[in-house]
Amino acid sequence: MPVEIIQVVGLGLITTVLVLVIKEQKPMFAFLLTAFTGITIFLFLIGKISTVIGVLEELANKAEINLIFLKTILKIIGIAYIAEFGAQVVRDAGQEAIASKIELSGKILIMVMAIPIVSVIIETVVKLLPA
Secondary structure (H helix, E strand, O other): OHHHHHHHHHHHHHHHHHHHHHOOOOHHHHHHHHHHHHHHHHHHHHHHHHHHHHHHHHHHHHOOOOHHHHHHHHHHHHHHHHHHHHHHHHHHOOOHHHHHHHHHHHHHHHHHHHHHHHHHHHHHHHHHOOO
16 A cells, blocks of 8 residues: 555645656646546556455445445545546646636536435435324
8 A cells, every 4th residue: 555655646746846857848748648647547556446446346235235325435535536636737737727617627527416315315314204
């Protein structure tokens, strides 16, 4: 585990130095290098993410929790991470307005995805209240 974070940080530091050197001469290349590094780090972590998802699915099965709820929550988390990543890349390119729109879109999609879970919670609370 510590070796992986050292690899990620090392890649980030090397890319940062390269970007600082290249940025003045070739700003577009510097941005592409930054985006490529971000995508590489994300792809590096996909295996870890799938391991976590597998463990959560096992726990949900043991606890007899409906997998639809777990999958919805995982999709919500995925939307949050992807929106944040996209917004950061766009922000790195100096496009703050577009980054804000990406973040807003992520928040709205999260609200839409959460509706079924919120509905079940409200129904459960209403059933628990005395008539």
